[in-house]
Amino acid sequence: MEQSTVPLNRATLLKRAFFNRDPRIVSKQLLGKILIRKQKSNILGGRIIEVEAYLGADDAAAHAAAGRTARNDVLFGPPGHAYVYFIYGVHYCLNISCLPEGDAGCVLIRALEPIAGIEGMAEARGLHVKHPDLSSPRILRAVASGPGKLCEALQITRTRDNSKDLLSPDSDLIVVDDGYRAKKVITTKRIGITKSAEMPLRYLIARNPFISGKQPAC
DNA sequence: ACTCCGATTGAA
């Protein structure tokens, strides 16, 4: 039985309760949902195909581990909001806050499969200049196969998007469900961290070619 | 005020 999906304009916003849960549960459920940026005359978006869960005080790798600060304040706020931070002086990363007000926890969006406004995203990434042929699988994969890349593709910055409600119809950055369901989810260790590096909190859709890094064994 | 360093990326 083949699953059914609806067009983007009929996809539904996720509910607050969806994110009012443990980040590990949200991570797995979030795979297959769609992250959308609404531009003036353009829609940019991709299917979420790789994420990582970050917990609270018991997770040394989490920004919330050392307690509430001006920088990580969103993590302690209500669920379903964007936590955007700047890393290595170069890139932004997007997280979505989980758990009720007062409890920190989030999901890091690590990779998207481009599905809408691909030309616009490629342009934001600076790919169109050197690589005009967007139909090339290699170039298509370069659009959003990493946390920093997808932020650049959707023009996500801290000043523009941090603390934004991702579940509001008024928001220009939202998460929606078009009915797609991942057939198989793979869990691995998180990438690029030194503290709490052993916890299996990275989740990705099996065999999807748009993930960051190389394909793990099934 | 000063130092250290990171949930990344792309080029060498």
Place this chain on the structure above:
DNA sequence: TCAATCGGAGTC
């Protein structure tokens, strides 16, 4: 393998 490049957090 490594530089780029910034700001948050801890130390002096």
